[in-house]
Amino acid sequence: MRLLSLLRVIVMGERNASRVVPPTGFTVGLTLFSAAAMAFLAVFALALSLATGRLADRWADALARTATVRISAPPGQMQAQTDAVMAVLATTPGIADARVLDEAEQRALLAPWLGPDVPVGDLPLPQLIEITEDAQGYDPENLRLRLSAEAPGAVLDDHTRWRRPLVRAADRLRLLGVVSIALIGLTTAAMITLSANAALAANARVIRVLRLVGARDSYIARAFVRRFTGRAFQGAAAGTFLGMAGVALLPEADSAGSFLTGLGFQGAGWLWPLLIPPLAAIVAFWATRAAAFRTLRGVT
Amino acid sequence: MIDLDKVAHDYGGGALLSDITLRLEPGSFHFLTGPSGAGKTTFLKLCYAELVPTAGTVRLFGRDLREMRRDDVANTRRRIGVVHQDCQFLDHLTIAENVALPLAVSDRDPGAQADNLSELLDWVGLSAQARARPPELSGGERQRAALARAVMMDPEIVLADEPTGNVDWEMSLRLLQLLVELNRMGKSIVIATHDLNLIRAAKAQIAARVLRIKDRHLQLAGADL
Known part of the structure; x- marks a missing residue:
């Protein structure tokens, strides 16, 4: 049911919500901008994470398949x-x-x-x-x-000494990418929560009137959740598109020097960023819902 | 319908209402009077669950207010029409949308009661103003729109807080006439007012009980009215 509700929110946007909750320009703009900016950053963090993952695999694979025997x-x-x-x-x-x-x-x-x-x-x-x-x-x-x-006099060196720190470094880089994505998600949630709180505060009178005429908390929360989920999805879609364009325009691996080699998406990896807008919508859905119910608890 | 048993309420600075006991029966008509600040609005808020009493028990349709969950309160408010002194409209919606608001927020099928809206607007004489915004209406028109919204869900009781406070005498009588019509349809009516002329005009038409809040207590008003 929650998923269906979320899909309906994304597809229908704020068509129903705008009937009872007046649009508040700056919170809508803030949500759009922050979702777009965070999605843009998330695309690069994802690209970094995937690239370092590939690097770690390559190093591990290359070093693991060779060894040296030293004879003194x-x-x-x-x-x-x-x-x-x-x-x-x-x-x-x-x-x-x-x-x-x-x-x-x-x-x-x-x-x-x-x-x-x-x-x-x-x-x-x-x-x-x-x-x-x-x-x-x-x-x-x-x-x-x-x-x-x-x-x-023969000593086998299976490169374990060399491989482990290299693979560990690459794994750390990959972990950093994942942590960055998680932080971006949390920051998005925080910014949307702030925007939602501002919108809820600006519409305190509307909320009170809705309660007085018999609206349940879920109805009122839905009005705000619809708006912010839709805006977060739209902003994240724009940010993701720009981020993917930026990654696509990065210099080719061969001409960019060794450090940048392979940074970007490859093959089916281009599908991963497409998850960012729906994930942003999910984050906005829960952040706004929590903020709305928290506010509503203070309204009789 | 609505029972208050030894109800008291204070806002933290001493009791405003004390030892209030009253039963509002179906089809009854009550006036609630008293000077400004006596507690008339607080009394009404207790009746539609905007306030919880600090002492005593309020039962709405048989259920103790303190035991109601938030959704229960919302459902109960759909059975109680309220006309607020300041109307409590959403200014970004049209009058028709404001009147239909209780229906819009309910689970009921909007299509099934769409005819009700035009009938209601016609009944209060606001068909021509249906697409206007609340700030564009006069005080009397706003009060009539508020009355239409209060009865949109066909409530069993209508509470009106100083409905004639901002309108002239002619409009006061028109509003009173609408409330009397509702009472004749079987709805209970409670009107909080300090307008004694309005009470006299009503008593000429219907058997209304007049209650007075004096010194925090509820009294039955005497023959002086």
């Missing part, structure tokens, strides 16, 4: 231990590929710290082996045990 051994034993590790990896279920990094790749890895011309071959560097796991994945603890038995 005397020069005379290095090749033997490398062969032993490769043999272990070749028989380990869940590993799609294992590859010994050559000298050029090791030099490239060290270049940011030691410069490009370092003679890597003269340094006592560990040998690195890059592992790519398949979709099934491997058991890291089991692999560590086998490596320690076959190649005492």
